[in-house]
């Protein structure tokens with residue numbers, strides 16, 4: 201019943217801007233109980249930009265209307281900036297965002313705002329890691345114009361987004377309003393602000409990916425890390441080796457064609473979002489066996505033989521298969537694949553995967569068994585073990601090929617930190633060509649990586665994994681059949697519990713690092729592994745939790761005094777989530793609507809125990 205009422209309430213708010221009588225009375229009662237509860241700075245609701253800009257000044261909070269002829273003027277000789285300017289003009293004119301809490305501001309009698317002027321210093325800067333994304337935005341009070349200046353087109357796109365979020369509908373009449381006399385100086389704290397999506401365990405349509413990239417750009421996230429393939433399916437149709445997808449995808453309607461990739465990459469550029477592909481290898485490659493059975497070990501075998509120890513599993517989850525580092529054809533396939541990938545994806549970063557190489561899978565292969573026996577007879581325990589040597593051979597035979605295309609390769613942390621199979625000869629993983637992405641061990645593994653001299657991208661599963669907390673997916677699992685009263689622990693999810701937006705927001709990715717080590721932290725990514733997700737739940741799994749990451753990596757999670765600002769962020773995130781929903785992304789709610797309409801009334805004022 202409560203659910204139905206909320207839905208009704210939302211619907212009526214969207215479509216006729218009024219509330220069902222019962223709800224209106226209820227909130228009126230609460231208002232009378234709380235009339236002494238003042239709403240300081242409620243005008244600040246008028247500048248609800250997410251992520252919050254680094255610096256914003258609005259000394260005399262006044263707003264003006266947006267002229268019916270409002271326009272955006274800027275350089276027309278940069279195709280992606282032109283696409284962004286045209287798109288934002290459409291958004292600004294058509295969005296008609298009505299804040300959940302109406303800002304209490306003075307409407308100035310200055311002229312309506314006529315134009316946003318965009319100035320860009322360097323239109324040649326390409327979208328890549330570390331490109332200057334700073335911008336300044338001034339909305340003048342008297343001259344009826346706004347000026348957005350940026351070093352690059354990509355910074356201009358960030359400023360356009362900020363501008364679009366400053367517009368709302370109010371003032372009694374259906375008019376578009378915007379703050380005037382306002383100055384913003386803004387630039388990101390971390391250059392790499394990403395979202396990883398796994399499209400192998402379950403497939404997502406191109407439209408799902410485009411919608412995700414749009415929503416990323418609203419949040420100033422700039423890296424779409426596309427975990428395209430895994431053991432479960434190989435949906436990418438490669439020009440030089442189409443059989444990988446023909447035999448390895450879930451079917452002809454669950455593939456990405458080269459034209460789809462071109463469209464996604466271009467859409468990313470139009471939104472200032474880099475697209476980094478990941479073809480995970482040598483593990484997580486069971487799906488390659490359809491096209492190339494001879495190069496995949498343990499493909500199609502049951503992942504965890506009955507009665508055996510976890511150490512003797514063939515894969516970390518159902519769906520086994522690893523590339524054989526000793527088979528020459530492995531490298532023929534890899535080279536054709538890498539060549540196709542570098543021509544489809546222009547970004548200078550390329551993700552090679554490299555996680556969870558499992559001994560039991562490789563040792564099912566007779567050639568590998570022979571190699572290991574020979575290796576053992578000529579080496580002893582003080583040297584690299586034979587299995588790690590196999591990984592070194594694989595990396596040493598593929599990474600130089602990737603770097604020959606001037607690409608920097610990202611690997612999951614396992615290639616350095618796995619307890620059994622890792623690269624021990626550092627000449628194989630040169631830090632100048634290699635970035636490691638951490639997912640285990642929280643701040644400790646970040647520290648281990650940077651103290652070894654590698655740049656790091658933080659995706660700690662303790663904080664940033666959006667799939668956690670939904671139980672485990674293997675069937676026939678007796679842990680769910682326990683006597684009543686049994687402690688349910690993490691509910692079967694290896695990385696449970698669910699990662700709340702607050703947990704994500706508050707995580708400091710440079711925790712415990714020296715100043716020198718901090719400089720090797722490029723940024724972070726939230727990750728959605730898709731064993732239990734597809735397009736039906738995509739938006740709500742991602743949003744607004746990815747927004748929490750976005751703000752904490754753009755302008756941080758602290759206020760000017762250095763105090764964590766999660767309390768104040770709650771109200772802003774509510775409002776932002778609501779605007780994202782009206783823009784067409786089904787972000788999940790973080791509070792009852794009642795809390796939003798009764799600011800402060802839902803807060804905790806004591807340490808929760």
Ligand SMILES: *[C@@H]1O[C@H](CO)[C@@H](O)[C@H](O)[C@H]1NC(C)=O
Pocket residue numbers: 334335336349350351385
């Ligand atoms: C923004 O303004 C500051 C100070 O006025 C200036 O130093 C900076 O270069 C400007 N940034 C951009 C992107 O124009």
Ligand SMILES: *[C@@H]1O[C@H](CO)[C@@H](O)[C@H](O)[C@H]1NC(C)=O
Pocket residue numbers: 569572573576580581585586
């Ligand atoms: C090789 O030696 C390691 C210990 O160094 C041992 O665990 C492994 O079983 C040996 N493998 C073979 C194939 O002999």
Ligand SMILES: *[C@@H]1O[C@H](CO)[C@@H](O)[C@H](O)[C@H]1NC(C)=O
Pocket residue numbers: 579580581582583
């Ligand atoms: C192990 O091998 C290294 C190098 O081959 C050698 O120096 C060392 O003496 C060997 N140790 C043992 C215990 O055999």
Ligand SMILES: *[C@@H]1O[C@H](CO)[C@@H](O)[C@H](O)[C@H]1NC(C)=O
Pocket residue numbers: 592593596625627628
């Ligand atoms: C890596 O490959 C290069 C070139 O083939 C070779 O010279 C080097 O010894 C290899 N390194 C290792 C650790 O295998």
Ligand SMILES: *[C@@H]1O[C@H](CO)[C@@H](O)[C@H](O)[C@H]1NC(C)=O
Pocket residue numbers: 604605606
């Ligand atoms: C790699 O970069 C170098 C130096 O910038 C350039 O000369 C070379 O042509 C590039 N190679 C490729 C394959 O892009």
Ligand SMILES: *[C@@H]1O[C@H](CO)[C@@H](O)[C@H](O)[C@H]1NC(C)=O
Pocket residue numbers: 676678
């Ligand atoms: C379910 O698991 C039990 C062991 O816990 C096993 O005996 C049984 O065969 C399994 N059933 C199926 C259908 O896999």
